């Protein structure tokens with residue numbers, strides 16, 4: 657295990673099977689888990705894989721530990737997508753959602769990551785796949801959420817739409833289909849920022865060639881802003897090339913990353929140093945902060 661400590665934040669990197677490392681972490685100690693596990697055996701040539709029929713069985717013991725280490729106010733974001741087998745979508749993601757609910761998780765929300773720059777292609781029986789799921793699970797309904805942190809500009813539509821308001825626009829206009837929803841358009845006059853939707857339009861990043869399945873930095877960054885504040889801890893149990901740790905560090909949030917393969921573990925630490933600018937580590941020796949959840953003989957790298 658290596659820790660990179662910078663001013664008030666730290667990033668811990670474990671080279672291990674996440675199931676083993678998770679067992680060593682304290683209960684109720686993590687504020688946000690965001691991860692992209694192997695999507696069954698989609699990339700078995702690079703980092704192995706799990707047969708879709710065995711996916712739920714493989715994932716559940718890890719999820720049990722994730723449930724234990726997450727704080728009651730915390731959130732778990734799972735980036736996943738079902739693969740196509742024999743011409744149809746396998747149901748392991750749907751099966752997993754049901755199994756996680758039985759395990760005690762609340763399935764609070766589903767976000768869609770729309771890959772803005774997805775390459776065009778031609779398949780005989782389907783169109784190009786340009787989105788992935790980000791499933792949100794919680795332990796309780798009272799989880800921390802900092803919605804103001806991800807507000808977006810209202811957009812040019814507002815300039816024309818809000819210029820001449822009708823009488824209906826000036827009062828709450830309830831839905832005609834009886835959904836219970838209503839809107840008062842005049843509330844938006846003078847507003848520069850609005851809340852986003854649950855569809856994230858983010859480009860994939862092809863510049864990182866060192867790992868075959870990285871997610872873009874903007875993806876964990878968005879969820880870290882939404883679900884954490886200064887001093888919190890983000891965990892990625894399937895760290896890959898370290899994107900989550902980099903995003904957390906750039907936002908001043910502590911992180912714990914676990915990666916099973918030496919090659920990716922090394923890449924994650926190198927990338928972290930390069931992209932966060934926390935270079936030229938000075939080996940300081942043993943950690944002396946007395947936190948028993950971290951091993952005693954870990955290396956401590958001090959920057960800045």
Ligand SMILES: C[S@@+](CC[C@H](N)C(=O)[O-])C[C@H]1O[C@@H](n2cnc3c(N)ncnc32)[C@H](O)[C@@H]1O
Nearest residue numbers: 673674692703869870871894896897899915916
């Ligand atoms: C989809 S990739 C994650 C990519 C990452 N989000 C990024 O941006 O680079 C999944 C990673 O999980 C790792 N992995 C697979 N099984 C694991 C396990 N049991 N414990 C820890 N890591 C594991 C794989 O080696 C792979 O690097």
